[in-house]
Amino acid sequence: MGKFSFAYRTYLGINKVLSRFERLNVKSDFSTKTPPIFILGAPRSGTTLFYQSLVLEFDFAYLSNLHCKLFGAPYLAEKISDYRSKYQQNPTFKSRFGSTKNWFSPSECGEYWYRFFRRSPQFVSLADAEGQELINLKTSYYALQNAANKPVVFKNLLSVLRLEPILEVFPDALFLYVRRNEVENAHSILAARKALYNDYDKWFSLQPPSVSKISLLSPEKQAVEQIREVHSLIKKSLKGKEKQLFELDYEAFCNNPELIMDNVSSFLSQNGFRHSRSSTIKEPFKKSSKITIDKELYSNLVQYIQNNPMKTP
Numbered sequence: 001m002g003k004f005s006f007a008y009r010t011y012l013g014i015n016k017v018l019s020r021f022e023r024l025n026v027k028s029d030f031s032t033k034t035p036p037i038f039i040l041g042a043p044r045s046g047t048t049l050f051y052q053s054l055v056l057e058f059d060f061a062y063l064s065n066l067h068c069k070l071f072g073a074p075y076l077a078e079k080i081s082d083y084r085s086k087y088q089q090n091p092t093f094k095s096r097f098g099s100t101k102n103w104f105s106p107s108e109c110g111e112y113w114y115r116f117f118r119r120s121p122q123f124v125s126l127a128d129a130e131g132q133e134l135i136n137l138k139t140s141y142y143a144l145q146n147a148a149n150k151p152v153v154f155k156n157l158l159s160v161l162r163l164e165p166i167l168e169v170f171p172d173a174l175f176l177y178v179r180r181n182e183v184e185n186a187h188s189i190l191a192a193r194k195a196l197y198n199d200y201d202k203w204f205s206l207q208p209p210s211v212s213k214i215s216l217l218s219p220e221k222q223a224v225e226q227i228r229e230v231h232s233l234i235k236k237s238l239k240g241k242e243k244q245l246f247e248l249d250y251e252a253f254c255n256n257p258e259l260i261m262d263n264v265s266s267f268l269s270q271n272g273f274r275h276s277r278s279s280t281i282k283e284p285f286k287k288s289s290k291i292t293i294d295k296e297l298y299s300n301l302v303q304y305i306q307n308n309p310m311k312t313p
Contacts, residue, residue: 014072015070015071015072015073015111016072017072018070018072018073018076019072019073019115019136019140021073022072022073022075022136022139022140022143023139023143026139026142026143026146033142033145033146034145034150034151034152034273034274035170035171035172035173035174036141036145036151036152036153036154036170036173036174037060037151037152037153037154037173037174037175037176038153038154038155038159038166038173038174038175038176039051039054039153039154039155039175039176039178040159040160040175040176040177040178040230040234041157041160041177041178041179041180041230042160042179042180042185042189042226042227042230042231043157043189043192043204043205043206043226044180044185044188044189044192044205045178045179045180045185045227045250046178046180046250046253046254047155047157047178048100048155049093049253049254049285050176050178050248050250050253051106051153051155052091052092052093052100052105052106053093053253053257053261053281054153054176054261054264055084055087055106055153056087056088056091056278056280056281057261057277057278057279057280057281058151058153058261058264058265058275058276058277058278059084059150059151059275059276059277059278060150060151060152060153060275061078061084061144061145061148061150061151061152061153062106062152062153062154062155063106063107063108063109063112063154064077064081064083064087064103064104064105064106064107065100065101065102065103065104065105065107065109066081066083066103066104067083067107067109067112068107068109068111068112071109071111071112071115072115073140073143074109074112074140074144075140075143075144075146075147076147078144078147078148079147081104083103083104084104086103086104087102087104087105087106088278088280090102090104092105093285106155108155108156108157109156110156110158112140113156113158113159113162115133115136115137115140116133116134116136116137116140117129117133117158117162117165121207121209122158122161122206122207123161123162123207123208123209124161124162124164124165125164125165126164126165126168128165129162129164129165129168134165134168134169137169138169138170141169141170151273151274151275157205157206158206160206160230160233160234161206161207161208161209161233163233163234163237163238164237167237167238167241172244173244174244174245174246174267174268174271174273175234175238175244175245175246176246176248176264177234177245177246177247177248178248178250178253179231179247179248179249179250180249180250180251181250181251182224182227182305182310183301183302183305184251185223185227186220186223186224186227186301186305187223187291187292187293187298187301189204189205189223189226189227190219190220190223190293190297190301191292191293192204192205193219194292194293200219200293200294200297201219201222203215203222205226206226206230208226208229208230208233209229210225210229214226214229218300219297220297220300220301220304221304223301224301224304224305224308228310231310243270243271244271246263246264246267248260248263248264251287253285254284254285254286254287255284256284257281257282257283257284257285258279258281258282261277261279261281265277
Protein backbone atom coordinates (compact mmCIF):
# COMPACT_ATOMS: atom_id res chain seq x y z
CA MET A 1 0.00 0.00 0.00
CA GLY A 2 1.80 3.09 -1.26
CA LYS A 3 2.00 6.04 1.09
CA PHE A 4 0.31 8.38 -1.37
CA SER A 5 -2.08 5.89 -2.96
CA PHE A 6 -5.79 6.62 -3.04
CA ALA A 7 -6.50 3.58 -0.87
CA TYR A 8 -4.01 4.70 1.75
CA ARG A 9 -5.32 8.26 1.84
CA THR A 10 -8.85 6.92 2.18
CA TYR A 11 -7.71 4.71 5.04
CA LEU A 12 -6.12 7.68 6.80
CA GLY A 13 -9.22 9.77 6.17
CA ILE A 14 -11.52 7.18 7.71
CA ASN A 15 -9.37 6.99 10.81
CA LYS A 16 -9.27 10.76 11.07
CA VAL A 17 -13.07 10.81 11.12
CA LEU A 18 -13.15 8.02 13.69
CA SER A 19 -10.84 9.95 15.99
CA ARG A 20 -13.47 12.68 16.35
CA PHE A 21 -15.83 10.27 18.06
CA GLU A 22 -13.48 9.12 20.81
CA ARG A 23 -14.41 11.88 23.21
CA LEU A 24 -18.03 10.75 23.05
CA ASN A 25 -16.99 7.55 24.80
CA VAL A 26 -15.43 9.37 27.76
CA LYS A 27 -18.14 10.27 30.25
CA SER A 28 -16.44 10.18 33.63
CA ASP A 29 -13.74 12.13 35.42
CA PHE A 30 -10.24 11.34 34.13
CA SER A 31 -8.89 11.26 37.69
CA THR A 32 -10.85 8.11 38.54
CA LYS A 33 -9.20 6.03 35.84
CA THR A 34 -6.31 3.59 36.05
CA PRO A 35 -3.10 5.07 34.62
CA PRO A 36 -1.36 3.23 31.77
CA ILE A 37 1.71 1.04 31.90
CA PHE A 38 4.53 1.66 29.42
CA ILE A 39 7.22 -0.81 28.39
CA LEU A 40 10.51 0.97 27.71
CA GLY A 41 13.86 -0.11 26.33
CA ALA A 42 16.48 0.30 23.64
CA PRO A 43 15.98 -1.22 20.19
CA ARG A 44 16.64 -4.98 20.15
CA SER A 45 16.61 -5.19 23.95
CA GLY A 46 13.83 -7.78 24.18
CA THR A 47 10.88 -5.46 24.73
CA THR A 48 8.67 -7.24 22.17
CA LEU A 49 9.13 -10.67 23.76
CA PHE A 50 8.45 -9.17 27.17
CA TYR A 51 5.34 -7.39 25.83
CA GLN A 52 3.99 -10.59 24.31
CA SER A 53 4.61 -12.43 27.57
CA LEU A 54 3.16 -9.72 29.78
CA VAL A 55 -0.23 -9.66 28.06
CA LEU A 56 -0.47 -13.43 28.40
CA GLU A 57 0.52 -13.39 32.06
CA PHE A 58 -1.63 -10.45 33.22
CA ASP A 59 -5.19 -9.44 32.49
CA PHE A 60 -4.21 -6.27 30.65
CA ALA A 61 -5.70 -4.60 27.61
CA TYR A 62 -3.26 -3.71 24.84
CA LEU A 63 -3.15 -2.43 21.28
CA SER A 64 -3.30 -5.43 18.96
CA ASN A 65 -2.79 -5.32 15.21
CA LEU A 66 -6.57 -5.20 14.94
CA HIS A 67 -6.69 -2.05 17.08
CA CYS A 68 -4.08 -0.53 14.80
CA LYS A 69 -6.30 -0.87 11.77
CA LEU A 70 -8.67 1.41 13.68
CA PHE A 71 -5.93 3.63 15.08
CA GLY A 72 -8.25 6.64 14.87
CA ALA A 73 -10.46 5.08 17.54
CA PRO A 74 -8.93 1.86 18.91
CA TYR A 75 -11.60 1.69 21.60
CA LEU A 76 -13.93 0.43 18.84
CA ALA A 77 -11.74 -2.65 18.35
CA GLU A 78 -11.81 -3.09 22.11
CA LYS A 79 -15.60 -3.12 22.04
CA ILE A 80 -16.16 -5.43 19.08
CA SER A 81 -13.36 -7.99 19.43
CA ASP A 82 -12.53 -10.72 21.90
CA TYR A 83 -8.90 -10.31 20.86
CA ARG A 84 -7.34 -11.25 24.21
CA SER A 85 -8.90 -14.70 24.40
CA LYS A 86 -8.09 -15.31 20.73
CA TYR A 87 -4.43 -14.47 21.34
CA GLN A 88 -4.37 -16.65 24.45
CA GLN A 89 -5.79 -19.57 22.48
CA ASN A 90 -3.03 -19.31 19.89
CA PRO A 91 -0.17 -17.33 21.42
CA THR A 92 3.00 -16.66 19.49
CA PHE A 93 6.28 -15.13 20.47
CA LYS A 94 7.36 -14.49 16.91
CA SER A 95 8.20 -11.00 15.70
CA ARG A 96 10.46 -9.30 13.18
CA PHE A 97 12.23 -6.20 14.42
CA GLY A 98 9.35 -5.42 16.77
CA SER A 99 6.57 -6.10 14.26
CA THR A 100 4.03 -8.89 14.71
CA LYS A 101 1.66 -10.38 12.12
CA ASN A 102 -1.21 -12.06 13.97
CA TRP A 103 -4.35 -9.89 14.10
CA PHE A 104 -4.58 -10.34 17.86
CA SER A 105 -0.88 -10.07 18.72
CA PRO A 106 0.32 -7.03 20.67
CA SER A 107 1.57 -4.25 18.42
CA GLU A 108 3.64 -1.08 18.68
CA CYS A 109 0.96 0.63 16.58
CA GLY A 110 3.05 3.52 15.34
CA GLU A 111 0.19 5.22 13.49
CA TYR A 112 -1.75 5.58 16.73
CA TRP A 113 1.07 7.46 18.42
CA TYR A 114 1.68 9.66 15.38
CA ARG A 115 -1.78 11.06 15.99
CA PHE A 116 -0.35 12.87 19.00
CA PHE A 117 3.37 13.25 18.31
CA ARG A 118 5.28 14.44 15.26
CA ARG A 119 7.15 11.99 13.08
CA SER A 120 10.35 14.01 12.81
CA PRO A 121 12.42 14.89 14.67
CA GLN A 122 11.45 11.94 16.83
CA PHE A 123 12.45 13.42 20.17
CA VAL A 124 9.59 15.45 21.62
CA SER A 125 10.13 17.51 24.76
CA LEU A 126 7.22 18.92 26.72
CA ALA A 127 7.90 22.30 25.09
CA ASP A 128 7.72 20.66 21.65
CA ALA A 129 4.41 18.90 22.28
CA GLU A 130 1.15 20.44 21.13
CA GLY A 131 -1.27 21.06 23.99
CA GLN A 132 -4.37 20.01 22.09
CA GLU A 133 -2.74 16.77 20.97
CA LEU A 134 -1.95 15.92 24.59
CA ILE A 135 -5.60 16.48 25.46
CA ASN A 136 -6.51 14.23 22.55
CA LEU A 137 -4.12 11.56 23.85
CA LYS A 138 -5.74 11.64 27.27
CA THR A 139 -9.20 11.42 25.72
CA SER A 140 -8.17 8.55 23.46
CA TYR A 141 -6.60 6.61 26.30
CA TYR A 142 -9.61 6.92 28.56
CA ALA A 143 -11.95 5.94 25.74
CA LEU A 144 -9.86 2.78 25.39
CA GLN A 145 -9.73 2.21 29.13
CA ASN A 146 -13.48 2.71 29.45
CA ALA A 147 -14.05 0.07 26.80
CA ALA A 148 -11.53 -2.36 28.29
CA ASN A 149 -12.42 -1.83 31.95
CA LYS A 150 -8.97 -3.09 32.90
CA PRO A 151 -5.38 -1.79 32.98
CA VAL A 152 -3.81 -0.95 29.63
CA VAL A 153 -0.19 -1.63 28.72
CA PHE A 154 1.59 0.04 25.80
CA LYS A 155 4.84 -0.77 24.06
CA ASN A 156 6.17 1.65 21.48
CA LEU A 157 9.92 2.21 21.41
CA LEU A 158 9.53 5.89 20.62
CA SER A 159 7.85 6.40 24.00
CA VAL A 160 11.40 6.82 25.33
CA LEU A 161 11.67 9.97 23.21
CA ARG A 162 8.31 11.31 24.43
CA LEU A 163 8.53 10.74 28.16
CA GLU A 164 8.18 14.39 29.15
CA PRO A 165 4.79 14.91 27.46
CA ILE A 166 3.65 11.39 28.40
CA LEU A 167 4.29 12.19 32.06
CA GLU A 168 2.47 15.49 31.67
CA VAL A 169 -0.61 13.59 30.50
CA PHE A 170 -0.18 10.57 32.80
CA PRO A 171 1.80 11.66 35.89
CA ASP A 172 0.99 8.38 37.68
CA ALA A 173 1.89 6.06 34.79
CA LEU A 174 4.07 3.05 35.53
CA PHE A 175 7.11 2.07 33.47
CA LEU A 176 8.70 -1.33 32.88
CA TYR A 177 12.24 -0.86 31.57
CA VAL A 178 13.82 -3.85 29.81
CA ARG A 179 17.63 -3.84 29.84
CA ARG A 180 19.85 -6.26 27.94
CA ASN A 181 23.53 -7.11 28.16
CA GLU A 182 25.17 -4.22 26.32
CA VAL A 183 27.33 -6.34 24.02
CA GLU A 184 24.40 -8.56 23.04
CA ASN A 185 22.09 -5.58 22.59
CA ALA A 186 24.51 -3.68 20.35
CA HIS A 187 25.31 -6.88 18.44
CA SER A 188 21.59 -7.32 17.74
CA ILE A 189 21.25 -3.72 16.54
CA LEU A 190 24.14 -4.20 14.12
CA ALA A 191 22.70 -7.50 12.92
CA ALA A 192 19.39 -5.75 12.26
CA ARG A 193 21.15 -3.07 10.21
CA LYS A 194 22.80 -5.73 8.10
CA ALA A 195 19.59 -7.73 7.64
CA LEU A 196 17.45 -4.73 6.74
CA TYR A 197 19.86 -2.50 4.82
CA ASN A 198 22.91 -4.66 4.10
CA ASP A 199 24.85 -1.80 5.64
CA TYR A 200 26.24 -1.70 9.17
CA ASP A 201 26.53 2.08 9.03
CA LYS A 202 22.86 2.79 8.23
CA TRP A 203 20.87 3.97 11.25
CA PHE A 204 18.25 1.61 12.67
CA SER A 205 15.21 2.44 14.81
CA LEU A 206 14.71 5.30 17.27
CA GLN A 207 16.70 8.51 16.86
CA PRO A 208 17.75 10.15 20.15
CA PRO A 209 18.38 13.91 20.35
CA SER A 210 22.10 13.44 19.68
CA VAL A 211 21.60 11.21 16.62
CA SER A 212 23.47 13.58 14.29
CA LYS A 213 26.52 13.47 16.57
CA ILE A 214 26.35 9.72 17.19
CA SER A 215 26.00 9.06 13.46
CA LEU A 216 29.53 10.36 12.91
CA LEU A 217 30.95 7.46 14.93
CA SER A 218 31.86 4.00 13.65
CA PRO A 219 28.95 1.51 13.51
CA GLU A 220 29.77 -0.37 16.72
CA LYS A 221 30.06 2.90 18.65
CA GLN A 222 26.80 4.15 17.14
CA ALA A 223 24.95 1.08 18.42
CA VAL A 224 26.40 1.36 21.92
CA GLU A 225 25.75 5.08 22.23
CA GLN A 226 22.20 4.63 20.95
CA ILE A 227 21.57 2.21 23.82
CA ARG A 228 23.20 4.52 26.34
CA GLU A 229 21.27 7.53 25.14
CA VAL A 230 18.04 5.61 25.70
CA HIS A 231 19.16 4.76 29.23
CA SER A 232 20.09 8.36 29.96
CA LEU A 233 16.75 9.66 28.66
CA ILE A 234 14.79 7.23 30.83
CA LYS A 235 16.74 8.07 33.96
CA LYS A 236 16.59 11.81 33.35
CA SER A 237 12.89 11.89 32.49
CA LEU A 238 11.88 9.75 35.47
CA LYS A 239 14.08 11.46 38.04
CA GLY A 240 11.97 11.87 41.16
CA LYS A 241 9.56 9.17 39.97
CA GLU A 242 11.79 6.17 40.60
CA LYS A 243 8.99 4.38 42.47
CA GLN A 244 7.07 4.28 39.19
CA LEU A 245 9.94 2.60 37.35
CA PHE A 246 10.72 -1.12 37.37
CA GLU A 247 13.94 -2.29 35.70
CA LEU A 248 14.29 -5.87 34.54
CA ASP A 249 17.14 -7.78 33.00
CA TYR A 250 16.35 -9.44 29.67
CA GLU A 251 18.70 -12.35 30.28
CA ALA A 252 17.18 -12.97 33.71
CA PHE A 253 13.72 -12.84 32.17
CA CYS A 254 14.62 -15.42 29.53
CA ASN A 255 16.16 -17.71 32.15
CA ASN A 256 13.34 -17.45 34.67
CA PRO A 257 10.29 -15.60 33.31
CA GLU A 258 8.07 -16.73 36.17
CA LEU A 259 10.32 -15.05 38.74
CA ILE A 260 10.43 -11.81 36.77
CA MET A 261 6.64 -11.84 36.46
CA ASP A 262 6.45 -12.30 40.24
CA ASN A 263 8.63 -9.22 40.63
CA VAL A 264 6.49 -7.25 38.19
CA SER A 265 3.39 -8.25 40.14
CA SER A 266 4.99 -7.04 43.38
CA PHE A 267 5.93 -3.76 41.74
CA LEU A 268 2.36 -3.23 40.56
CA SER A 269 0.99 -4.00 44.02
CA GLN A 270 3.43 -1.60 45.67
CA ASN A 271 2.02 1.12 43.43
CA GLY A 272 -1.57 0.29 44.38
CA PHE A 273 -2.22 -1.28 41.00
CA ARG A 274 -4.95 -3.91 41.08
CA HIS A 275 -4.29 -6.76 38.67
CA SER A 276 -4.88 -10.44 38.07
CA ARG A 277 -2.54 -13.13 36.71
CA SER A 278 -2.90 -16.35 34.81
CA SER A 279 0.56 -17.74 35.69
CA THR A 280 1.00 -18.80 32.07
CA ILE A 281 4.65 -17.91 31.48
CA LYS A 282 6.83 -20.51 33.18
CA GLU A 283 9.25 -22.07 30.69
CA PRO A 284 12.58 -20.36 29.92
CA PHE A 285 13.10 -18.70 26.55
CA LYS A 286 16.06 -19.74 24.42
CA LYS A 287 18.64 -17.05 23.72
CA SER A 288 20.96 -17.16 20.75
CA SER A 289 24.66 -16.77 21.52
CA LYS A 290 25.78 -17.01 17.90
CA ILE A 291 27.80 -14.12 16.51
CA THR A 292 26.08 -13.11 13.28
CA ILE A 293 27.94 -9.92 12.40
CA ASP A 294 31.39 -9.37 10.93
CA LYS A 295 33.95 -10.83 13.36
CA GLU A 296 36.20 -7.77 13.30
CA LEU A 297 33.22 -5.52 13.92
CA TYR A 298 32.20 -7.69 16.87
CA SER A 299 35.72 -7.54 18.29
CA ASN A 300 35.70 -3.74 17.98
CA LEU A 301 32.34 -3.66 19.72
CA VAL A 302 33.55 -5.68 22.70
CA GLN A 303 36.72 -3.61 22.93
CA TYR A 304 34.82 -0.32 22.86
CA ILE A 305 32.51 -1.36 25.69
CA GLN A 306 35.40 -2.66 27.78
CA ASN A 307 37.38 0.55 27.33
CA ASN A 308 34.37 2.85 27.76
CA PRO A 309 32.05 1.48 30.47
CA MET A 310 28.65 3.10 30.81
CA LYS A 311 28.57 6.04 33.20
CA THR A 312 25.75 6.13 35.73
CA PRO A 313 23.56 9.16 34.94
